[in-house]
Structure formats: C-alpha cells, structure tokens
Amino acid sequence: MSSPAPAAPPLLRFDRIQKSFFGVPVLQGISLSLDQGRALGLVGENGAGKTTLMNILGGNLAPDAGRIEFAGLPHQPRSPLEAAAAGIAFVHQELNLFPNLSVAENLHLTAFPRRRGFPVIHRALLRAKTRALLEQVSLDIDSDTPVERLTAGERQLVEIAKALGIEARLLILDEPTTSLTDLETRRLFDLLERLRGQGMTMIYISHHLADVLRFCDHIAVLRDGELVGSGPASAFNATRLISLMVGRQLDQVFPGSAPPPDSPPVLEARRLSHPGIIDQVSFTLRAGEILGLSGLMGSGRSELARILFGLDPFGAGEILVEGKPLRRPRPIRCLRRGLAFVTENRREEGLCLEASIADNLLLVALRDFAPPPARWIRRRPLQAAAARIRSAVRLTPTALDSHPVKTLSGGNQQKVVLAKWLLSQPRVIILDEPTRGIDVGAKCEFYQLIHDLAARGTGILLISSEMEELLGLCHRILVLRQGAIRDELQRPEFDRERILRAALHTERAP
Amino acid sequence: MKGAWLRRQGRRALASEYLVLALSVAYFLVLLPWLPELAHPRNLANLFSRMLPLLLVAMGQTFVLIAGGIDLSVTAVIGLTSVLGASLMTADGGWMAGHAAAVPAGIALMLLTGALLGAANGAAVTGLRMPPFMVTLTSMMFLGGLAVWLTQSQRITGLPPAFLALGGKPACAFGLTLGAALFAHLLLSRSLFGRWLYAIGHNPRVAAISGVPVPTVTLAAYVLSGISGACAAILFTGRLETGSPVHGREILLDVIGATVIGGTSLFGGKGKILWTLYGVLFLTLVDASLNLMFLSDFAIRMVKGALILLAALIDALRHRYETA
Numbered sequence A: 001m002s003s004p005a006p007a008a009p010p011l012l013r014f015d016r017i018q019k020s021f022f023g024v025p026v027l028q029g030i031s032l033s034l035d036q037g038r039a040l041g042l043v044g045e046n047g048a049g050k051t052t053l054m055n056i057l058g059g060n061l062a063p064d065a066g067r068i069e070f071a072g073l074p075h076q077p078r079s080p081l082e083a084a085a086a087g088i089a090f091v092h093q094e095l096n097l098f099p100n101l102s103v104a105e106n107l108h109l110t111a112f113p114r115r116r117g118f119p120v121i122h123r124a125l126l127r128a129k130t131r132a133l134l135e136q137v138s139l140d141i142d143s144d145t146p147v148e149r150l151t152a153g154e155r156q157l158v159e160i161a162k163a164l165g166i167e168a169r170l171l172i173l174d175e176p177t178t179s180l181t182d183l184e185t186r187r188l189f190d191l192l193e194r195l196r197g198q199g200m201t202m203i204y205i206s207h208h209l210a211d212v213l214r215f216c217d218h219i220a221v222l223r224d225g226e227l228v229g230s231g232p233a234s235a236f237n238a239t240r241l242i243s244l245m246v247g248r249q250l251d252q253v254f255p256g257s258a259p260p261p262d263s264p265p266v267l268e269a270r271r272l273s274h275p276g277i278i279d280q281v282s283f284t285l286r287a288g289e290i291l292g293l294s295g296l297m298g299s300g301r302s303e304l305a306r307i308l309f310g311l312d313p314f315g316a317g318e319i320l321v322e323g324k325p326l327r328r329p330r331p332i333r334c335l336r337r338g339l340a341f342v343t344e345n346r347r348e349e350g351l352c353l354e355a356s357i358a359d360n361l362l363l364v365a366l367r368d369f370a371p372p373p374a375r376w377i378r379r380r381p382l383q384a385a386a387a388r389i390r391s392a393v394r395l396t397p398t399a400l401d402s403h404p405v406k407t408l409s410g411g412n413q414q415k416v417v418l419a420k421w422l423l424s425q426p427r428v429i430i431l432d433e434p435t436r437g438i439d440v441g442a443k444c445e446f447y448q449l450i451h452d453l454a455a456r457g458t459g460i461l462l463i464s465s466e467m468e469e470l471l472g473l474c475h476r477i478l479v480l481r482q483g484a485i486r487d488e489l490q491r492p493e494f495d496r497e498r499i500l501r502a503a504l505h506t507e508r509a510p
Numbered sequence B: 001m002k003g004a005w006l007r008r009q010g011r012r013a014l015a016s017e018y019l020v021l022a023l024s025v026a027y028f029l030v031l032l033p034w035l036p037e038l039a040h041p042r043n044l045a046n047l048f049s050r051m052l053p054l055l056l057v058a059m060g061q062t063f064v065l066i067a068g069g070i071d072l073s074v075t076a077v078i079g080l081t082s083v084l085g086a087s088l089m090t091a092d093g094g095w096m097a098g099h100a101a102a103v104p105a106g107i108a109l110m111l112l113t114g115a116l117l118g119a120a121n122g123a124a125v126t127g128l129r130m131p132p133f134m135v136t137l138t139s140m141m142f143l144g145g146l147a148v149w150l151t152q153s154q155r156i157t158g159l160p161p162a163f164l165a166l167g168g169k170p171a172c173a174f175g176l177t178l179g180a181a182l183f184a185h186l187l188l189s190r191s192l193f194g195r196w197l198y199a200i201g202h203n204p205r206v207a208a209i210s211g212v213p214v215p216t217v218t219l220a221a222y223v224l225s226g227i228s229g230a231c232a233a234i235l236f237t238g239r240l241e242t243g244s245p246v247h248g249r250e251i252l253l254d255v256i257g258a259t260v261i262g263g264t265s266l267f268g269g270k271g272k273i274l275w276t277l278y279g280v281l282f283l284t285l286v287d288a289s290l291n292l293m294f295l296s297d298f299a300i301r302m303v304k305g306a307l308i309l310l311a312a313l314i315d316a317l318r319h320r321y322e323t324a
C-alpha cells in the first residue's frame, strides 16, 4: 500500500455529527477522517448507527448538528443526487434497483445517453455503456434483462456497477456481501482491490469482521452511536473488534453440536423436479436435525425451498410432511402442516414495512390466537407471546411495538422476520440466508436459538452462503449444483474443499 | 428552532387521530354565531338523517380501501337493491304483495343482492386480477343501467309500513347504523379478518407468504361493501318511501371523500371505523351549513371538492412522511 504525501488533507472529514430519531440519539458526535485512496471499515452492532451515518453522508438524511468536509469543501447534500454530483456513490444495505426496469435502464436512470440533439435515448450507446460497466464488475448478463429476473447477488453487482457509472471518488458499501456466495465475495474483493489501486476511496460496512480486517486500511467501531475505537487495521484483531462492538467478550460463536438425531422424518422430498430449475431432488429431514443446503447462486437452493413452500410453481415429485403427502403446496397449507419459511428477501417477502413491529411479529401466529368459529383475537395471550419472542431473538428494546418496522436497523428487521415465524411454533423451519445483516453478537444468539429449536425436535433446513455457518451448525450438508444434489456430507466428513468442489464441479478447488 | 418546533407540532397534528373530530367541533362552534339555525333541532335531525346512510356506505368503503382497493359501484348497488327490494314488497303488483313475510323477504333479498354484487366485484379483482378501479367503475355503469331498465324509470311506491318504519323512523335507522358501526369496528380491530385486511393492504405478497388467504379476505371486503350499500338502500328507500334507481346516486364522491377525510389511506393498509365516522360527520356538517347559507349547488360542490382534494393531499403527504 503506497501512502500519499503525508501533508495531503483528508478526503473526508466528519466533525461531531449528531442525529436523533424521536428524541433517541442515534449518533452522538462522531468525528472521523479518511484519506484519499484508503478503505475505511465501519463496524458495530445492529442499530449502532452505521447506516445512519452513511445516510447523512449520502444526502438521505440531514444531521442535527456537526459538519462534513469532502474534498476540502463543506459537504451538505440535500439529496442523494447532490451527494452523487459531489462524487459519492452509495451502495445501500437494502438494494435500490427498480425490479421492472432492465439492467441498462437501472444503470443509467439519472443520465440516459441521448441521441445528439434529440430527446431520444441512444439505445446502442446505452447497451455499449452498460456492457462496459457490467464487464468491470465481471457480470455476464444481457443488458436488457429486467432486474427482477436477477438473483440477489447479481443485483448487488449491478448496484456496484451503478456506483462506478457516476465516476465516484468515494464509494460507500453498506454490507455488500450479505447475499453473495464465497466465490462472488472473492470476486467482489478483487474488484474492490482494483478500484483502490486506481485511487478510489471506500467506506466498507460489514458484519464479516474477517473481511473488514483483511481488506480495510482503517477501522472505526461504533457502539450505540458513539465512536468507541478507530485506527489502522493492523491495530485490531477479531477478538478486540468484537469486544469493542459488543462491550463484552464472546468466547464461542457456535454452540456445541449435538449428535444427529435418530428420529422419524418430518420432511421428505422425493424426486422433486422442475424443468430448468431443479432436477430429481430427494432428501429426508429428521426431527431435530439441522440440514444444510450449500451451492452457488443459481444452483437451485432457494428455488428448492420456494417450491417446497409453494411460492414457486410445483413441477413433479412428491413432498411428505411427517410421513403424509403434501399435495400442491401453498403457503397456507404448508403453515397448517407446521412448516415455516424465513425468506431471503425481507423487504419484498418478509415484512410489511409500513406496518408496526407488533403487527409484523404477529402476522403468522395470529390465526392460532383467534379460535374458531368467531375468530376474535385473544389479545392478552397474543401480546404475551409477542413479548416473549421479542426477548428470545433479542430485538432491540428501545423500539416500541407500535413503531413501523422500517424504522429498525437492517439487522433488527431480520430478527423480526425470524421471530414472526418462530411464533407459529413450526415443526419444520426452512431458513434462507437467515443471518443476513445480523451482527456477531446477535448471530451467536441466533445460532443458539436454532440449536435449541433443533434440540426440541424441530427439523431445520438451512440455506446459507456462509460456509462457516453451515460447517458450524449442521448435522449434514447437501451440495447443489445446477438443480441437482451432487454431494452429501455427514458431520465427520465436513470439508470446505470437498463442498466447493461439488458446488463448482472441478477436480481441484480453485 | 421555532420553525422546527412548529413543523413537529404540525406533523403531530396531521398524524393525530382526532384531528378531524376536532375540526368538526371547531367548525360547528365557529359557525354557530353566524348561523344559529345550524343548531335548530330540525336541522340537526336533518343532518343526522343524512349522515346515517352515508356512514353505512363509507364504512363498507373503509374495508375495501384498507385492503388497497376501491369500490366505485356502491351507489349503483344502492339503486339496484332499492329497486329489487321495492319490487318484491310493493302493494301494487309486487312479487310478494301483501304476503306476511314480504318485509323480511324483501330485506333478505336486498342484503343478499348487495352481498352477491360485492362478491362479483371481489371475484373479478382477486380471481381475474383486474384493477379494482376498472372493475367497480364498469359495474357501477352496468348496475346503474340495469336498475333503471328494470323500473323503466318508474318510482316504486306502496311499500309496507313496517318496512318504511325500519328505514324511515330515525330511531330505527339510528339503531341499524349503530349496530352496523359497532360490528364493523369490532371486526376491524378485534378479529382475525380485520388484522389480515391491514396486512393485505400493506403488502399482499408478504401477507400471502405469511399464510393469509389473500383472495378470500379481499373478496370479503367487497362483500361487506356490497352489504353496506344494501343497508343504505334500506334507509333511503324507507325515508323517501319509494324504491328508485337514483337513490344515493349523488353520494359516491361524498363516500370516498368522507372516508379519506377521516384518514383512511388510498394507498391501503390504514384506516379505522372511528376515523370514517369523523370524516362523515365533518363532510355532512360542511354540506348542511353551506346549504343553510343558501349557496348554490355548484358552489357547494366546489367547496366539497376542494375539501376532499385537500384530504387526499394530506393523505399523500402523510404517506410521504412515513415512507421517507
């Protein structure tokens, strides 16, 4: 890493930034600076204020007090557009693409290339520019593909391409790897390294501390809106970061593993097929077992889960729940049979963002608290159950039940999604990337929660892009590639290389 | 700082549940010195009797709006059910003229027709996935036309006194509306159906994944709206002592306007029966007072139009604050 002349002023300087929501302070006087061409890692627990600080920098929010200097000038953007014009690109934690528009249109939304002298979009130029941008992020898709047909990981890359398109000097990445597989994460870091080499300054927010430690030059730690530590990355290690973030020591991430149960099957799939999506998938999940599904993006992991829960059309094959066939799965039917599905995409499928925290928490379990025939809701027990589940997932206690769920930080929103399904006391729970955006402390608690659920006899199907999570938690792992199961590993055989090999289909792992 | 305080208070007032009720009371009190007739028992009674059917229909509309839909066909439902009920009961050539069970049968027919028409709207919206605006606009035209065609533009008189008393006697009409309002309120706030309705209005996809039977619940909202139209038809028919296809023809904008003024959102997911009550109160009050000032009909329409536009604007503003 070559450092610029020592006298050069920092590119970015925060000076005592403060912000509160509803009288609750979220940022309490943050001062930080960042040099040109460096990457700053910003870490902290869910709700620590990371996204809020970036929203202020990116023109989404105005600070209550404090100043920002960017490139030597005072920086007070009144809108994201102004921030972009100043050279700041923001890849949001929640992706901000228009699903109905094509990749090319999304990339050029603010400035379409025109035909000279006419207010008409220059299609050919648009495609060419889009291809060039997509190439930079090594994404091989047609520029006319509507974004809704892309997977979460591909959308993430499109977001980054969009940032590159505005020729930013500062790139903010708010948890960019949450929906990427290992391979794509590696590809992303290659890209980020290259950009840094070209002088791009970056702020990188993540709960993957290893990534932050490896990639960033500087690290800043937020806790409850205060800067509790900052300095060169070499001055930190994971343990120190965690204790700064959480304010205590965390000695063990994964709970000790119980032996695989020898119990009756709760969920069986027999030769499930859907042309072009999954191919002859059969597996058995036992009560109390944690079964992992590994595979690359597009390998059919999520699709398999969605077919099981009736969100995607059913092709051929057979599903059995507790030994009895489940025909034509639909969410309602699955729910009645004791299935639960924590979907991957919390904004579109997990939460009613405008509705209150309580309403979201209770949505799934509501029917159990409204006895037929009249179906009036018994409110007392319902509220008690909500309070219980809130503390079980350690949802932030500062948020009132009546607040809209969208005012929660990303990680806390994810906890609400989890909680609402747990409240229905499922026999089988399918988890699709359940720890997306959750901080280390909460992750730890969440792993314990899964572990306890399994110990009490719930069958768990865990889909995750995080190898650590699968290796640490599962009794058994299935590896999918191109819609078919390619390998099955029992816990004693767990082997990162072997899983990758099966997922990639190469003789040697790359 | 002062500006910020004002803005905060302004937002708070906008968000307050009782804003519209407070506005109604203030409006009444401010106007009283200039327009003492407003408090005259006769005028109050008149105001009251006009409120009731409007409230009934607006409550049905509230259900549909919360689910994220809209029902423009209610006024035609009123006309058609009024005509059908009257044709069954009327002493001059009714299908059940003079029969002892004519009145209950007539009321049953009206309610059933309202429910069926609502179900037809709901089925088109949920089953065929047509936009509610289009579905109910066309059914308004069709049903309105059908009602006129059935009667050949004749008014149907000679209705049984028992029926007239039910819809026309203020106490009965009040009892009916109050009962309906209580039921609607409990249904929305305390029942599984009500909670599901809000979820659907917020995000139908999330609701479906969470196990809400979205089509059934949505359909039920339209059915309730249809039934509310039939109830209003009972009041109109009883009070005016005739079955006619034009009953309620004028109130469509008032229905949606009052609901939105009350605070129910056109964007779905938000609304309460109590809010609708306040909205209806306010709009009827304005209407009555303008009438007493002998303003011309267009002037009244202009004022009411402006008010409803304002309410829709406030709805949009609230929506923006909340999504921002």
Ligand SMILES: Nc1ncnc2c1ncn2[C@@H]1O[C@H](COP(=O)(O)OP(=O)(O)OP(=O)(O)O)[C@@H](O)[C@H]1O
Binding pocket: A021, A022, A026, A044, A045, A046, A047, A048, A049, A050, A051, A052, A053, A093, A396, A399, A406, A407, A408, A409, A410, A411, A412, A437, A439, B324
């Ligand atoms: N619009 C808002 N209204 C009210 N409270 C808010 C709003 N936005 C954020 N907050 C609150 O501010 C705090 C900080 O949120 P922020 O999103 O910055 O956290 P974060 O550090 O990004 O967490 P995560 O890792 O979960 O994404 C949270 O407690 C959140 O509930």
Ligand SMILES: [Mg+2]
Binding pocket: A050, A051, A052, A093, A174, A409, A410, A411
């Ligand atoms: Mg965040």
